[in-house]
Amino acid sequence: MTSLLVTDIGELVTADPTLGDESPLGLLHDAAVLVDDLPAPGVSAYRMLEGEAVPQRGSVAWVGPAASAPAADRVISVQGRCVVPGFVDSHAHLVFAGDRGAEFAARMTGEPYDGGGIAVSVAASRAATDEDLQDLLLYRLAEMRAQGTTTVEVKSGYGLSVADEARMLRLAVEAGVEETTFLGAHVVPADFRDRRAEYVELVTGPMLEACAPHAAWGDVFCEPASAHAFDGDEARTVLLACREAGLELRVHGNQLSAGPGVQLACELQAASVDHCTHLAPADVDALVSCAATTVATLLPGVEFSTRSPYPDARALLDAGVSVALATDCNPGTCYSSSIPFVVALAVREMGMTPAEALLAVTRGGAAALRRSDVGHLGIGARPDLTLLDAPSYVHLSYRAGVPIATALDLS
Numbered sequence: 231m232t233s234l235l236v237t238d239i240g241e242l243v244t245a246d247p248t249l250g251d252e253s254p255l256g257l258l259h260d261a262a263v264l265v266d267d268l269p270a271p272g273v274s275a276y277r278m279l280e281g282e283a284v285p286q287r288g289s290v291a292w293v294g295p296a297a298s299a300p301a302a303d304r305v306i307s308v309q310g311r312c313v314v315p316g317f318v319d320s321h322a323h324l325v326f327a328g329d330r331g332a333e334f335a336a337r338m339t340g341e342p343y344d345g346g347g348i349a350v351s352v353a354a355s356r357a358a359t360d361e362d363l364q365d366l367l368l369y370r371l372a373e374m375r376a377q378g379t380t381t382v383e384v385k386s387g388y389g390l391s392v393a394d395e396a397r398m399l400r401l402a403v404e405a406g407v408e409e410t411t412f413l414g415a416h417v418v419p420a421d422f423r424d425r426r427a428e429y430v431e432l433v434t435g436p437m438l439e440a441c442a443p444h445a446a447w448g449d450v451f452c453e454p455a456s457a458h459a460f461d462g463d464e465a466r467t468v469l470l471a472c473r474e475a476g477l478e479l480r481v482h483g484n485q486l487s488a489g490p491g492v493q494l495a496c497e498l499q500a501a502s503v504d505h506c507t508h509l510a511p512a513d514v515d516a517l518v519s520c521a522a523t524t525v526a527t528l529l530p531g532v533e534f535s536t537r538s539p540y541p542d543a544r545a546l547l548d549a550g551v552s553v554a555l556a557t558d559c560n561p562g563t564c565y566s567s568s569i570p571f572v573v574a575l576a577v578r579e580m581g582m583t584p585a586e587a588l589l590a591v592t593r594g595g596a597a598a599l600r601r602s603d604v605g606h607l608g609i610g611a612r613p614d615l616t617l618l619d620a621p622s623y624v625h626l627s628y629r630a631g632v633p634i635a636t637a638l639d640l641s
């Protein structure tokens with residue numbers, strides 16, 4: 231094992247309020263970070279523990295002024311640039327084949343989004359080989375890392391058969407994704423259109439049984455305003471079955487209408503309810519009451535790509551709601567893998583400050599995945615450092631569209 235000092239950090243955001251200026255950003259200037267327990271170059275990054283190969287990632291051992299940094303086996307100077315915690319993208323659909331650019335173009339001339347296009351991605355994904363899907367997934371994961379994302383959640387949902395849902399989750403696990411979500415209840419597939427109850431039985435029975443071994447989370451697209459998605463009762467049935475199978479819960483809710491998704495997520499103590507585009511006053515009250523357990527994950531790339539009104543993040547934060555931001559990278563409502571793009575939208579369009587937006591894609595994303603080891607650079611954290619080719623985190627939204635963020639390679 232070796233140690234590594236990342237030094238000459240002009241501005242360091244730890245997102246740990248016990249460090250630095252003791253603000254929520256835990257900000258330091260002219261700083262350094264010591265990472266311990268890294269595998270030595272050329273040595274296996276895995277250690278066998280009880281018969282299983284466990285990745286050795288190291289951890290943050292010290293944070294402070296560069297001038298008083300401890301010695302280390304290796305040193306990387308970032309030459310005055312800004313370092314922030316690696317972004318945690320808590321909502322993405324990365325296992326799919328096919329293209330829906332024409333659907334996007336039609337939306338830009340006024341066609342509404344209703345979820346019907348999901349069938350196009352399902353057909354293309356079912357037809358794709360394992361190898362094709364794996365290549366596409368790995369490409370998208372690399373694209374995210376190149377833009378500063380170090381933890382990502384990946385959903386199934388473009389298989390909608392027992393075998394295809396299970397293979398999508400298996401491929402995600404094989405690609406090294408730690409946060410995998412079973413979304414067999416994405417939409418009701420065409421061959422079940424007049425047999426909705428039968429599809430819910432399939433999802434909660436054989437499909438769940440085949441998928442649960444590859445998934446940490448269970449999710450549902452709860453949207454009574456769409457004929458393709460699931461109403462409140464169907465969504466409850468799916469979520470309860472997922473919980474029974476040992477999965478923790480997350481919900482696609484209130485995307486197209488102020489439906490029952492938020493209330494259901496709060497009632498079932500889901501980790502996150504995602505979209506929250508259309509909220510009734512009672513939904514905001516519910517999100518405030520359940521802020522300790524349930525995060526409202528806002529996905530402004532979706533509002534951008536579906537030309538919908540942005541949720542009022544300012545009002546949610548002021549009310550005391552726990553807020554995260556994520557990409558929702560998917561072929562339909564937002565084919566962007568860029569957390570910096572999401573940050574820029576949240577600041578420009580949703581009333582968030584640059585600091586709040588950065589915390590929402592780090593601490594917020596981690597809370598939405600119930601993770602305490604990522605989303606910050608406190609002592610003991612996973613050493614996921616994202617480098618900004620800029621003097622300050624403010625540049626993430628100030629320099630919108632410029633590729634300044636990238637995950638730092640410690641190897």
Ligand SMILES: N=CN[C@@H](CCC(=O)O)C(=O)O
Pocket residue numbers: 345347348351451482485532558560561562563564
């Ligand atoms: N709304 C449901 N699911 C995805 C979109 C899926 C698609 O259109 O392909 C979302 O989160 O926006």
Ligand SMILES: [Zn+2]
Pocket residue numbers: 321322323482558560
């Ligand atoms: Zn989604």
